[in-house]
Amino acid sequence: MKTSHSSFVLILLFSALLAGCAAVPSAKQVPTAFDMAKQNYLKRAAEAEGKGELVEALKFYKLALTVDPEDTQGRAALTRVETALNEAALRHYEAGIKLRENGNYNLARKEFLTALRLKPDYNDAYKMLTDKTHVVTKKFIVHVVKPGESISKLAQMYYGDYRKFPVIAAFNGLGDAADVKAGQQIRIPSVDGLEPSAPDAMKSGEIKETFEIIEPSDDEFFAFTEQKDQPLKDAKREKQEERDQVAGYRDYALELFQQKKYEEAAAELDKVLAAMPEDQTAREYAYKAHFESALRLFEEKDYIAARDKFKTSLSYKTDCQKCHSYIRQCEDSYKEFHYRNGMKLFQDQHVQEALLEWEMVAALDPSYKRTPQMIEKAKTIIKKLEELKKSR
Incomplete structure (x- = not known):
């Protein structure tokens, strides 16, 4: 009789649990850990988009779709942001083209770099920074700038075409073609298809030998000059080009x-430090940028992402005691948040969702509080409920 009574009580208990589970909304309606992660990513993406930080928004929309690839809201938002980024990249690219045509090479480079940041696969912008062919030149003419003269006037004077001023500006390493002063010596290069015509200068013998001109595109050249007995090596030239490009990324x-x-x-x-790990300025600011980014993530309760950012910050400044402290706080906060969330879900009879929360805690710290016991209890209940379902 005692055994029969115990069996009856057990059946009542599991019937109650089954009833509780039957009252639980479907899996899509229950706020699982994955649902919460997706909603967090969507929220942060929307906030970034609202602030005009489209690159940041794109990142979080992609993360949300990684969690739930079928989410229509996230898919539509991703398409919207990608379109906006492509349009913005095009505007910066076109601005760079105009600046380059006007001889403002440094500003043009910033525009091309911005276009690449907005659209990393923007090949046209990339070519403006890296695509180079070579043209050999044997001579140039030295011209001393007089008051009122400009690079475009020199192009008209020597080439008969003021639009050839980029050749002279780039050959002389001018970041801004308008930045010339009276008394400054400017070299007028002779290149294939472009021979300077200046009889007076020719007669004065002011013709020098030069090494090589680099032609990134169209009629714009970059020249490197050396003495006859000191030719510029290809490796040296390429290293300088790399340094210039890296400097652009650092400044930006x-x-x-x-x-x-x-x-x-x-x-x-x-990116800068991957190319030039010895750049101390970049290293110092990389530490600061990652640290500030980690603080924001911590305040938003995205503890694991914050922890990883603090670890990156620490890699740039190994004596950062604040980084060590925040890494511990991130992990402790993460464990406590998901442990408590699991307890709440369990009390509300969402056993499967509670188990997911505790397993997240266990992945970081298997012995945290009563996590092992709660995982075992949840698994036992789920198993017995499944057995009861099959027996019905």
Whole structure:
């Protein structure tokens, strides 16, 4: 009789649990850990998009779709942001073209770099920075700038075409074609298809030998001159080109940092340090950018992402005691948040969802509080409920 009574009580218990589970909304309606992660990513993406931080928004929309590839809201938002980024990249690219045509090479480079940041696979912008062919030249003419003269006037004087001023500007390493002063010596190069015609200069014998001109595209050249007995090596030239490009990324990253766009600044600085790990300025700002980005994530309760950012910050400054402290706080907060969430779900009879929360805690710290016991209890209940379902 005692055994029969115990069996009856057990059946009542599991019937109650089954009833509780039957009252639970379907899996799509229950806020699982994955649902919460997706909603968090969508929220952060929308906030970034609202602030005009489209690169950041794109990242979080992609993360949300990684969690749930079928989410129509996230898919539509991703398409919207990608379209906006492509349009913005095109505007910066076209601005760069205009600046380059006007001889503002440094500003043009920033525009091309911005276009690449907005659209990393923008081949036209990339070619403006890296696509180079070579043209050999044997001579140039030295011209001393007189008051009122400009590079375009020199192009008209020597080439008969003021539009050829980029050749002279680039050959002389001028970041801004308008930046010339009276008394300054300017070299007028002779290149294939472009021979300077200046009888007076020719007669004065002011013809020098030069080494090589680099032609990135169209009629714009970059020249490197050396003495006869000191030819410029290809490796040296390529190294300088790399340094110039890296410097562009660093300058742009520092601008982003000053604008408090820490996540974007950190990404650019990581590129710089991958190419030039000895750059101390980039290293210092990479530490600061990752640290500030981590603080934001911590405040938003995205503890694991914050922890990883603090670890990256620590890699750039190994004596950062604050980084060690925050890494511990991130892990402790993460464990406590998911442990408590699991307890709440369990009390509300969402046993499967509670188990997922505790397993997340166990992945970080298997012995945290009563996590092992709660996991075992949840698995036992789920197993017995499944057995009861099959027996019905």
